[in-house]
Amino acid sequence: MQIQDLPYPDPGVPDARSGPRFLWWLGRNQLGGQLKSLAWGLLHFVSVSSLPFCVGLAVQAVVDRSGGRLALTGVLMVICGIGIAVGDTFLHRAAVTNWITAAARVQQLLARKAALLGSGLTRRVAAGEVVAVSTGDVEKIGWFVEAASRFTAAALTVVVVCVGLLVYQPALGVVVAVGLPVLALAVLPLLPRATRRADAQREKAGRATELASDTVAGLRVLRGIGGEELFLDRYRRASQEVRHAAVRSARMWALISAIQVLLPGLLLIAVVWHGVHLARQGRIEVGELVTVYSAVMVLTYPLRHFEEIAMAYSFSRPSAQRAARVLSLERTTDAGGSRAADAPTGDLHDPATGLLAPAGRLTAVVCGDPDAAGRLAERLGGHPAEPGPSVLLGGVPLDELPLDSARTAVLVQDKDPVLLSGTLRDLLDVPASADVRAEAALAAAQCGDVLDALVQGALDAGDPLDARITERGRSLSGGQRQRLALARSLITDPEVLVLDEPTSAVDSHTEARIAQGVRELRTGRTTVVFTSSPLLLDRADRVALVHEGEVVAVGVHRELVRSEPRYRAVVTRETEDEAAAPGTRHGRAAPRGPLDDEAGPRGPLEEIEESA
Template sequence: MQIHDLPYPDPGVPDARSGPRFLWWLGRNQLGGQARSLAWGLLHFLSVCGLPFCVGLAVQAVVDRSGARLALTGGLLLVCGAGIALGDTMLHRTAVTNWITAAARVQQLLARRTAHLGSALTRRVAAGEVVAVSTGDVEKIGWFVEAVSRFGAAAVTVVAVCAGLVVYQPALGVVVAVGVPVLVLAVLPLLPRATRRADIQREKAGRATELASDTVAGLRVLRGIGGEELFLDRYRRASQEVRTAAVRSARMWSLISAVQVLLPGLLMITVVWRGVQLAREGRIAIGELVTVYSAVMLLTYPLQHFQEIAMAYSFSRPSARRAARVLSLERATDFAGSREACVPVGDLYDPRTGLLAPAGRLTAVVCGNPDAAGVLAERLGGHPVEEGTSVLLGGVPLDELPLDSARTAVLVQDKDPVLLSGSLRELLDVPASDAVSAGDALAAAQCDDVLDALTQASRAGESPMDARITERGRSLSGGQRQRLALARSLITDPQVLVLDEPTSAVDSHTEARIAEELRRLRAGRTTVVFTSSPLLLDRADRVVLVHEGEVAAVGLHRELLHAEPRYRAVVTRETDDEAARHSGVSAELEEIEESA
């Protein structure tokens, strides 16, 4: 796989049982790229380590006054130089290709998993963690995949050089062959502590980033209540903790680097000391001593990649663990489904609560617990919390339908919909039946003031549909964002539309007009609205009160308002004292009616 071939036609099915297994799976899926990188790495490193032998031969040729051997050595140096240049260039090219293609594979897998899980993803994993995995963690994973081939080439080169020195000059080669493994293994006891400190640093950095994101997102509210200084102090403390953890982590890695400088230096001193003794005794030639000394000096270059692979693995292991955690998440239902693809038509029924939404009618649902309302809305969209609680549409369980069919049949707009950055035209460019135009949907959602605001913020003469919407629509008010999200949902014109508090940030006059337009535009379609607004409830064909996870009452708004105290308590927000007085008055009226 080359960069110009991206994205992958199929990124594959990852082994997400653990972080190391996921890294191993990535490596196995890039064997061709790893092999090419390994080959170019061997050419580069062997050419580098071939220089000492050439230098030794040249020195010995000068000592022996042999012009032919000196000329031959010069030719070998040119070959080694060409191998170094070509190998280094192609190693960098192939290694970076491995990095980018591995990162692209992980990002494709994450995007596919996000689309597969839908709104269920953020219920099970924090949104900040998903962002961290798809950005910083992807780079760390790619770094490890890229470093593997360089480490492999460095390891083969070190073994080859040690074996060559043993054959070339056994007296000194044995010292090098024994000393190099000591260099490699000496830092192993330090790696666990360095890894732990790096993990602590990343954890604290993640918390600081999350705190900063929350502060920026809620800056308008914080300024309103004068709380920006409080959150700023919290971020200062969090950033100082990150700095302290980073310093502690850097100290450990600097110690590892110092050890990898100190020990090769000691090995070099040992080789020179022993070599001088052997040269005085006449057991080795000057050229052989120069060769062994130069080889030990240049061995520090491939040995640096042992430290790199240790760092890359220690940084990528928690990143791979987080990625594997996200990729291992599954929907409660099968992606392919056990039924053929179809869009069933009929009543929407939840057997767990007993909620029935008749086909083609506007049903309003009142829940005293907003969290319970959100869970029920998600279940109506085909996301059962547990097995055996699937919602039925036209008698067909949604969890038995293929995912695409279930999403075509039922659309759920939660209470905090997200607006993606881009133009208004791009925002409203969603899969739709084309039965509802963008203009009709915007009019029904009462977005005239939104269009005016976008027109004022855009360039002169630019259509409101081409006006830019900032990230998450932060340049708009909460009510404007809510109405744009409602317009986007109305354009899709699904068989069943589930709205969770679609007008909670809208004034009463606008809410009344939205209720009328919603009823008109969705005529003949099944619509379920979770709300406690009397304006919406009064225009519903059917109102259902869900209390403690079960349907407690069904009827019209005005009927339930007088006959059902629990419904009245939720809709009118009356206090316990008011409810008691209302119950007393109702009891007195009943007694009067009975006596009459």
């Protein structure tokens, strides 16, 4: 696999049983790139390690006054130089390719898993951890995968040089052959402690990052309650903990690096001392002493890769463990599907709760527990949080449909939709039936003032669709973001559209217009709206009350307000005792304050119904 061939047609099925198994699986799936890197690494390291032998031969040729051997040695040094240059160039190329392709494979696997799990991913794994795995952890995993082949080449070179020294000069070769394994293994006892300190640093850094992202996301609220300094102090303390942990980790790695410098120096001293002693006895030639001395000096270069592989594994192992934990997550239902890819049509029915949304009708669902409403909305879209009977669309279980077909048939917009940065045209460029134009969707979602605000914020945008939206739409109010997300959902024009509190952040007048616009635009299509707003409920063809996990009442809004105390308690914000009291003036809604800078107070239910 070359970089220009990315992305992978199929990244494969990972072995996610553990971090080391995942790393091993990655290495096996890049065997061609690993062997290529190993071959170029051997050429480079062997060429570097051959130079001492050439130097020793040259010195001995000068001592023996042999011009022919000196010229031959010069030719050999030129060949070694070419091997060093060629090997280093293509080793770097192969190593970078292995790094990038390994990281790309992991990112594709994570993206595929995120697409498979949908919103269920963030319910089972913290969003900060998902971001950490897909960014920093991917780089560390790629580092170890590409470093493994270079380490193997360095280790083989060390073995070849030791064998060569034993054959070339046994008396000094034994000292080198015994000393080098000691150098390579001397730092092993320190690695567990270094790994623990590195893990502690990453854990503290992760907590600090989550705290920072949460603070930034809630900055508007923090300013409103005067909590900026409090959270800033918390982040200061967290960042100082990260700094202290980083210093402790750096001290350990500095100690390991110092040992890697000290021990080769001691070995070099031992070789020189023993070699000089042998030379004075006449047991070795001067050229042989120079050769062994130079070989020990040069071997410190491949030996540095022993330290690098130890660091790479220490940093990549927890990263691979986190990636494996995410990749091991499975949907609560089968995503492969056993039926044809064509999406069915018809009524949407949930056997678990008894909820029925007739085809082509606008159905409103009232649920006293917002979290339960969110779980039910996800369930209707084929993303159940826990195992259970499958939702039926036209009598066909969504579990038996291929995941792409199920998502094409049923679209769920949750209560906190995300707007990606880019132009408004990019935001609305989504897979759609082409039956709903962008202008119609924006009008139904009452986005006129949003378009004006975007154009005013981007002076170079003549067309509102060319106006840019900042990251997550932070420059817009909550109601504006909500309406743009609703327009995006309307453009897709799915067979079934499930909306979870689509107007919770807009004022009453805008909400009334949105209710009418959605009803008109979705005529003939199945729409399910989770809401407790009387304005939306009054526009619905059918209203279902879900209580304690099952549908307990079905009807139209005005009938349920008069006849169902539990429904009235949710919609009017009364307690069930007040709603059921004989003297209670049924149908009176408690006023709701503004939810953002757009929202206004809501009046009594009679006034709302009159305005509707």
